[in-house]
Amino acid sequence: MSEPAVRVKRLTVHYEKAPALWELSFSIPSGVLVGILGPNGAGKSTLVKALLNLVKPLSGEISFFGKPFKTMQKEIAYVPQRTSVDWHFPIDVEGVVLMGRYGKLGRFKWPSKADRMAAQEALDLVGMRSYAKRQISKLSGGQQQRVFIARALLQEAQIYLMDEPFAGVDMATERALVELFSKLKGEGKTLLIVHHDLTTVKSYFDWTLLLNSCLIGYGPVEKVFTQENLKRCFGSSAYLFAETKKLAQAKSTGDK
Amino acid sequence: MLQFFLDPVLRAPTLGTMLMGLASGMIGCLVFLRRRSLLGEALSHAAYPGVVISVAIASFLFPFSEKGALLSILIGALIASLLGLFAIDLLEKRLNVKSDAALCFVLSTFFGVGVLIASRLQMTHPLWFQQIQVFLFGQAATMVDGDIGIYGLLACLVIAILTAFLPKLKILYFDPDFAKTVGMKTQRLDALIYVLLVLAIVVGMRSVGVVLMSAMLIAPPAAARQWTNRFSTFFLLSAFFALVSGFLGNVLSLYVPNWSGAPHLSLPTGPMIVLCAVTLCLLSLLLSPKTGLVTRLVRIGRFRFRRRQENLLKALYKKESYSKSWWLMKRLEMKGWAKQGALSEVGIREAEKLIRLHRLWEVYLVHMGQGAERVHANAEEMEHILTPEMEKELQALLDHPQVDPHKQPIPGASSGVSPEASMRENL
Numbered sequence: 080m081s082e083p084a085v086r087v088k089r090l091t092v093h094y095e096k097a098p099a100l101w102e103l104s105f106s107i108p109s110g111v112l113v114g115i116l117g118p119n120g121a122g123k124s125t126l127v128k129a130l131l132n133l134v135k136p137l138s139g140e141i142s143f144f145g146k147p148f149k150t151m152q153k154e155i156a157y158v159p160q161r162t163s164v165d166w167h168f169p170i171d172v173e174g175v176v177l178m179g180r181y182g183k184l185g186r187f188k189w190p191s192k193a194d195r196m197a198a199q200e201a202l203d204l205v206g207m208r209s210y211a212k213r214q215i216s217k218l219s220g221g222q223q224q225r226v227f228i229a230r231a232l233l234q235e236a237q238i239y240l241m242d243e244p245f246a247g248v249d250m251a252t253e254r255a256l257v258e259l260f261s262k263l264k265g266e267g268k269t270l271l272i273v274h275h276d277l278t279t280v281k282s283y284f285d286w287t288l289l290l291n292s293c294l295i296g297y298g299p300v301e302k303v304f305t306q307e308n309l310k311r312c313f314g315s316s317a318y319l320f321a322e323t324k325k326l327a328q329a330k331s332t333g334d335k
Numbered sequence: 336m337l338q339f340f341l342d343p344v345l346r347a348p349t350l351g352t353m354l355m356g357l358a359s360g361m362i363g364c365l366v367f368l369r370r371r372s373l374l375g376e377a378l379s380h381a382a383y384p385g386v387v388i389s390v391a392i393a394s395f396l397f398p399f400s401e402k403g404a405l406l407s408i409l410i411g412a413l414i415a416s417l418l419g420l421f422a423i424d425l426l427e428k429r430l431n432v433k434s435d436a437a438l439c440f441v442l443s444t445f446f447g448v449g450v451l452i453a454s455r456l457q458m459t460h461p462l463w464f465q466q467i468q469v470f471l472f473g474q475a476a477t478m479v480d481g482d483i484g485i486y487g488l489l490a491c492l493v494i495a496i497l498t499a500f501l502p503k504l505k506i507l508y509f510d511p512d513f514a515k516t517v518g519m520k521t522q523r524l525d526a527l528i529y530v531l532l533v534l535a536i537v538v539g540m541r542s543v544g545v546v547l548m549s550a551m552l553i554a555p556p557a558a559a560r561q562w563t564n565r566f567s568t569f570f571l572l573s574a575f576f577a578l579v580s581g582f583l584g585n586v587l588s589l590y591v592p593n594w595s596g597a598p599h600l601s602l603p604t605g606p607m608i609v610l611c612a613v614t615l616c617l618l619s620l621l622l623s624p625k626t627g628l629v630t631r632l633v634r635i636g637r638f639r640f641r642r643r644q645e646n647l648l649k650a651l652y653k654k655e656s657y658s659k660s661w662w663l664m665k666r667l668e669m670k671g672w673a674k675q676g677a678l679s680e681v682g683i684r685e686a687e688k689l690i691r692l693h694r695l696w697e698v699y700l701v702h703m704g705q706g707a708e709r710v711h712a713n714a715e716e717m718e719h720i721l722t723p724e725m726e727k728e729l730q731a732l733l734d735h736p737q738v739d740p741h742k743q744p745i746p747g748a749s750s751g752v753s754p755e756a757s758m759r760e761n762l
Contacts, residue, residue, distance in 0.1 A: 131515075152517070152518050164510050169565060
């Protein structure tokens with residue numbers, strides 16, 4: 080495909096009437112592993128949600144392989160933050176993984192044998208072979224994350240959007256997942272991953288996108304992950320941006 | 336028992352309340368999963384002014400039509416409840432009121448307005464007031480076959496729609512963001528569920544009343560959750576509990592006055608149903624095999640007793656004193672660990688296993704950097720807990736140690752030293 084996997088033009092998203100993302104423009108080719116980095120409140124999760132049409136942008140265009148989200152919906156998989164879900168829900172691991180099939184099936188019917196086998200394969204890939212019938216409340220953080228990844232695998236998508244997949248996860252899981260992501264990249268998939276650990280960026284990702292409400296830089300890690308960019312993104316000069324954001328928000332909501 | 340389904344007086348209340356229970360038990364599961372159980376309470380109380388006003392209107396428009404009155408009450412309750420829902424949404428989304436405050440506000444305001452108008456009507460139109468009271472506390476016993484038509488239809492509608500959408504609801508309620516990204520029309524589905532909730536409440540009000548309705552939404556799911564971890568089973572079980580409560584409520588309200596020897600005492604059906612539902616819930620919380628309180632206490636007790644037996648065994652082996660009861664000693668003998676106050680072969684091996692686990696664990700703790708003086712107390716606990724698999728792992732990890740941190744030998748350490756030899760060393 081000659082079109083970039085993800086193209087964003089002048090994306091502005093207002094979160095509670097203040098700009099959470101300001102005039103973002105970037106373009107990601109297919110087959111790369113992108114790390115989305117930025118300080119807290121930078122809008123990383125907002126960017127992912129805007130890409131997924133979960134949050135309505137104020138202005139700007141988003142396209143996937145040249146087409147809008149609604150058309151490409153089946154080719155995009157979302158791995159939300161682990162903490163966004165109630166893990167005491169009455170469902171087992173297999174049940175969660177099988178949710179990945181919903182998009183492909185259209186009207187959700189009871190899953191077939193083929194679907195279950197695919198779920199088992201996905202669980203094998205994430206190292207949770209014997210956990211299919213396990214209650215999700217009995218899982219550790221790393222295991223929960225792996226279940227989410229397995230669900231995404233079942234969607235058989237071209238583009239993967241993940242929100243902090245390594246948060247609160249043990250080292251073994253992290254290593255296993257990084258290997259899996261590399262494998263997916265090798266198959267030509269595009270992965271955009273919100274990441275929080277600056278020390279592992281160089282070893283995990285090909286590309287990086289530095290964000291602090293505005294785009295600081297994007298591109299191959301060697302070119303973009305520089306001292307200067309990091310200072311701009313995380314440094315003390317960035318705090319002013321956060322302060323003005325708060326002030327602007329207060330003005331529009333009438334807070335003091 | 337069959338009379339409850341055949342007798343012309345009994346069958347309408349029985350069937351009506353069972354169907355009502357089925358609907359509310361199922362939709363209650365969804366409210367329960369969203370942790371918004373107070374919503375049922377708020378919406379049922381919000382329906383009250385609708386009942387009051389529509390009784391007044393109906394009595395003007397159809398002074399002699401029962402059906403007309405019933406229909407308008409249903410519609411009035413529906414409208415008021417939906418208005419309450421809208422008000423809650425407004426408070427939470429636009430006015431930034433926290434969920435619990437919004438629910439309480441709507442509950443008390445709407446209900447207060449209803450009570451205000453109703454008390455006025457009590458003076459001016461006492462007949463209307465009677466009709467209103469039917470819906471405040473429920474009056475299942477006066478339901479007739481005609482009522483079953485409307486209520487039954489509505490209840491079946493709720494049940495049918497829920498069953499059809501169950502797979503989608505599973506996804507929607509577990510991970511709503513994910514559901515949106517895979518193309519589910521989440522807003523429409525949410526709206527549908529709210530409408531079904533209000534329908535279930537309005538149907539249930541006739542049987543158990545505004546005041547008690549929320550119990551029928553909460554108790555069956557709370558009970559069912561104790562018995563299963565599977566989504567579909569959760570719904571089925573909740574429906575089943577509600578069904579049983581409905582039936583038992585009717586049975587008990589008829590028979591208890593007779594049994595207790597005071598047949599002139601009448602027990603209203605609605606509260607009896609609620610009492611049954613709540614009792615089922617309580618029993619589930621206490622006795623369910625996985626999570627019940629009583630079950631847990633029994634498990635704890637059994638572990639403690641086993642620990643005492645094992646401690647006695649160790650004491651006999653080391654020839655130390657240990658306060659024992661006759662029963663404790665008997666248990667050891669029953670297990671084949673002792674015979675006439677002395678240890679058997681099996682008993683000796685068991686005691687050595689305990690000591691081995693104790694000392695292995697001490698080695699492990701020291702290996703993990705803990706001081707040798709501190710490890711004894713923890714090892715005393717862990718010797719009763721470590722599994723054979725863990726023992727294997729410890730042996731492998733620590734490279735089959737022969738002695739513990741206090742230089743005492745580890746009995747039966749797999750190095751070829753026989754248990755008797757190490758025992759001799761120990762003595």
